[in-house]
Amino acid sequence: MYYVVTFALIITMALALTRAILGPSVYDRVLAVNMLGTKTVLLLSVIAFLMGRPDFLDLALAYALINFIGVFAVLEFFRNRAAKQPEEKP
Amino acid sequence: MTVIFGFFLLTLLLITAVAIVQSQNLFVSVMLSGMFSLLLAVNFFLLDAADVALTEAAVGAGISTVLLLSALAITAKHEKAPSSSRVGALIIVIIATLVLIYATLGNPQFADPNAPVHQHVAPWYLDKTAEAIDIPNVVTAVLGSFRGYDTLGEVFVVFTAGIGVLFLLGTQPGPFAQSNPFKLTDPKGLRHYLIPRVVGRMLIPFILLFGLYVQFHGEYGPGGGFQAGALIAAAIILFALLEGENSALKVIPRSVLIGLIAGGALLYGVVGLFGIFLGSNFLDYSVLSSNPVKGQQMGLLIIEAGVGITVTGVLLSIFHAFAARGKF
Amino acid sequence: MELFLDIASWILMSLGGVFVFIGGLGALRMPDLYTRMHAAGITDSIAPILIIPGLMLQAGLTLASVKLLAILVFLLLTGPTASNALASAALLAGNRSEQVKSTAVPESEE
Numbered sequence: 001m002y003y004v005v006t007f008a009l010i011i012t013m014a015l016a017l018t019r020a021i022l023g024p025s026v027y028d029r030v031l032a033v034n035m036l037g038t039k040t041v042l043l044l045s046v047i048a049f050l051m052g053r054p055d056f057l058d059l060a061l062a063y064a065l066i067n068f069i070g071v072f073a074v075l076e077f078f079r080n081r082a083a084k085q086p087e088e089k090p
Numbered sequence: 091m092t093v094i095f096g097f098f099l100l101t102l103l104l105i106t107a108v109a110i111v112q113s114q115n116l117f118v119s120v121m122l123s124g125m126f127s128l129l130l131a132v133n134f135f136l137l138d139a140a141d142v143a144l145t146e147a148a149v150g151a152g153i154s155t156v157l158l159l160s161a162l163a164i165t166a167k168h169e170k171a172p173s174s175s176r177v178g179a180l181i182i183v184i185i186a187t188l189v190l191i192y193a194t195l196g197n198p199q200f201a202d203p204n205a206p207v208h209q210h211v212a213p214w215y216l217d218k219t220a221e222a223i224d225i226p227n228v229v230t231a232v233l234g235s236f237r238g239y240d241t242l243g244e245v246f247v248v249f250t251a252g253i254g255v256l257f258l259l260g261t262q263p264g265p266f267a268q269s270n271p272f273k274l275t276d277p278k279g280l281r282h283y284l285i286p287r288v289v290g291r292m293l294i295p296f297i298l299l300f301g302l303y304v305q306f307h308g309e310y311g312p313g314g315g316f317q318a319g320a321l322i323a324a325a326i327i328l329f330a331l332l333e334g335e336n337s338a339l340k341v342i343p344r345s346v347l348i349g350l351i352a353g354g355a356l357l358y359g360v361v362g363l364f365g366i367f368l369g370s371n372f373l374d375y376s377v378l379s380s381n382p383v384k385g386q387q388m389g390l391l392i393i394e395a396g397v398g399i400t401v402t403g404v405l406l407s408i409f410h411a412f413a414a415r416g417k418f
Numbered sequence: 419m420e421l422f423l424d425i426a427s428w429i430l431m432s433l434g435g436v437f438v439f440i441g442g443l444g445a446l447r448m449p450d451l452y453t454r455m456h457a458a459g460i461t462d463s464i465a466p467i468l469i470i471p472g473l474m475l476q477a478g479l480t481l482a483s484v485k486l487l488a489i490l491v492f493l494l495l496t497g498p499t500a501s502n503a504l505a506s507a508a509l510l511a512g513n514r515s516e517q518v519k520s521t522a523v524p525e526s527e528e
Contacts, residue, residue, distance in 0.1 A: 001428050003091060005469060008435030010098055012442030012461065013129070017102055019446050019454070020125055021109045027451050027508040029121040033128075034500050035445060035458040037151070039438065040128045041493060042469055044135055045486065046431075049473055051092065054482035056140045058304065058312055059131070061485055062147045064492040065297050066324045068500040069152030070124055072286055072331045075507040077159045082510050283506055289499040293492070 002050040009043045030074050037067040093200075096136045103129045114169045120158045127154065140312035141229045144304070148320035153405055156327055160412035222376075223386040225309040233314065234390040238373040242358055244316075245397055249355045252404030259411035290332045297325035305398050309387065315394040319401025326402075327409050335413045347407045354400030358393050427475035434468030441465065451508055455501055462497035466490055 013036055020032035044060040106129060110122045127150025134143035198205035219231040233241050305318030330338035342350075361375070368377040375389020376382035437460055444457025470490040477483045 001424070001431065005431045005435040005438075005472075006095060008439045010095060012438045014098075014102060015442035015446045016458075017106060017125060020122060021105070023118070025451060025508075026115070026117050026121070027504060027511075028454060029118055030504055030507070031451070031455055031458055032445070033121050033124045034504065035442075035461060036125050036128055038462050038466070038493060038497055039442075040132055041489060042434075042438070042466060043132055045470065045473055045489060047092075047095075047132070047135060049476060051138070053138075053140075054477055054480070055311055056135070057482055057485040057489065059135060059140060059144050059147055060489050061300065061492070062144060062304070062317075062321065063128075063131075063151055064489045064496065065293065065300055066148070066152040066321065066328075068496040068503075069324055069328050069331070070155035071500040071503045071507075072290065072328065073152075073156040073159045075283070075286070075503040075510075076331055077163060078507040078511050080163060283503065285502045286499055286506075289495055293495065296492070 002046050006043065006046050006050060009039050009046065013039050013043070030071060034068070034071055037063060037070075041067070092136055096133060099129055099133050099136065103133065116162055116165070116167060116169055117159075119169075120155065120162060123158065124150070124155050127151070141227075141314065141317075144312045144317045145320070148304075148317040148324070152324040153320055153327060153409075156331070157405075157408060157412065160409065164412070164415050222383065223390070224383050225387065225390070227309055227311060229312075230308050230314055230390065230394075234393055235375060235386055238362070238393070241393070241397070242362065242373065245355050245358055245400055248400055248404050249351060252351050252400075252407055255408045256411055259415055287332050290328055294325050294329055297328065298322060301325065305394065306391070308394055309390060315397025316401055318394075319398040320405060322398070323402045323405035323409075326406055330409065330413070335410065339410065342406065344407075344410065347403050347410070350399050350403030351407060354396045354398070354403060357396035357399065361389055361392050361396070423475050427472045430468050430472030430475070434465045434472060437461065437468065438465045452505070455505060459498070459501055462501065463494065466493045466497075 016032045016036045016039065020029045020036070023029060041060045041063045044063065045057060048054055048056045048060065103126065106122055106126045110119050110126065113119045113122065127146055131143045131146040131150065134140075134146060202208075215232050215236055216228060218236075219225065219228045223231045223235055225231055301318045301321035301324075304313035304321060305315065308314035308318070326338055326342065329341065361378075362373040365374040365377060366372055370377045373389075375386045377385060378388050379385035441457050441459075441461030444460065445454050448454040448457050467490070470486050470493075474483045474486050477486065
């Protein structure tokens with residue numbers, strides 16, 4: 001029963017990886033990483049049940065809690081780059 | 091079936107690794123290394139290594155992206171083109187690959203129960219944990235008690251790495267940072283972004299709570315000091331991103347961070363010395379209490395706290411050191 | 419009762435798998451960033467809503483169910499927030515949608 005959803009999740013991870021490698025813009029890659037993160041949370045939850053170890057859900061919980069920090073860092077990174085853009089041009 | 095999933099994920103991991111090496115744009119490399127960490131964590135989990143996977147999750151999910159981006163902010167956007175010919179490097183890599191492939195021929199089969207790793211000390215650890223320490227998570231018992239020296243070494247590796255980064259980047263925002271033309275004019279973090287700010291602030295207490303759960307539940311489930319330290323540091327880094335670095339420094343000043351780095355490692359060492367003073371060996375926790383099993387559990391709890399304190403201190407110091415260098 | 423729960427859980431999880439796949443396909447095939455973000459949003463929102471209750475039906479009233487509920491709540495909170503932050507970052511750097519580019523767009527305030 002869990003195999004169907006595990007399979008769908010892994011295929012989608014492969015699709016997200018393709019999007020991350022193809023690009024074209026950096027934001028597509030950030031989007032792909034973020035999407036892969038959500039898929040990882042779901043995949044870890046499903047695998048925890050697949051292997052009969054529901055007490056290992058802590059891992060999925062850790063990802064669900066802190067995975068989005070990276071996207072905030074990207075936002076901050078581009079905000080800073082935009083702020084110093086006029087000075088950066090030599 | 092899980093083996094097939096494992097192979098598929100390993101293939102994805104390999105593709106990601108090649109893409110990281112191929113990419114000339116450093117930002118793309120940072121993003122792809124985030125993906126690499128996610129795939130690696132799933133692979134560890136498929137191999138039933140929940141503690142290692144949790145470490146990868148705690149460090150790889152938020153903190154490594156933040157630190158790599160803040161390093162990227164003070165360097166160039168693109169990788170430098172290689173200056174010299176690569177033929178020599180290629181030959182060395184090919185030879186090394188052939189040697190490694192030759193070495194794998196001598197390895198035991200995948201999941202072979204007669205492999206040396208399952209025959210040597212592992213059965214002894216599995217037997218003795220219930221008797222000597224009486225906790226369900228054997229990994230914590232091995233890390234903290236049976237091989238306490240190794241973990242002490244790891245803590246000092248983290249400690250030394252933190253000191254090294256601080257030597258390179260400096261602990262204080264020197265005169266350079268103040269006059270830095272790249273210094274952001276508005277160091278207020280993401281205050282203008284209402285939705286990230288509201289949701290982020292709402293989640294910080296939960297991340298801290300989960301970090302404490304991982305810290306003190308390490309004897310019963312996956313977790314321990316390293317993972318908890320990374321999670322707590324992630325919560326404070328999130329606060330720094332949302333409210334600006336200066337607000338985060340008001341919460342935990344730099345002097346406190348230096349104290350945390352040294353204090354955690356010191357706490358671990360002092361627990362070890364207590365063993366000697368109470369008439370036993372270094373890092374033998376049995377003598378900490380009148381009941382040896384209780385003493386072991388108490389020792390584990392204290393050294394895990396020490397590990398967590400050091401890891402939090404080091405990660406936050408590195409973040410602030412990068413932030414003080416310029417922007418971010 | 420056991421059988422009914424199994425069937426319900428199977429339907430929920432399979433539907434979730436279908437939506438995950440559709441979202442993944444959309445994120446790969448859509449023409450520009452914002453439409454791709456829309457497709458990825460499917461996998462961030464509807465897929466957890468279906469898959470995690472499916473797992474909860476399997477777990478029953480245990481600690482695992484509570485953890486799954488927490489995962490669901492945090493995913494539903496963080497997913498759209500991350501999408502919002504990403505869209506802000508893309509807009510800030512002047513990444514415009516193909517459709518919007520044709521009409522006159524005022525520069526953003528930031």
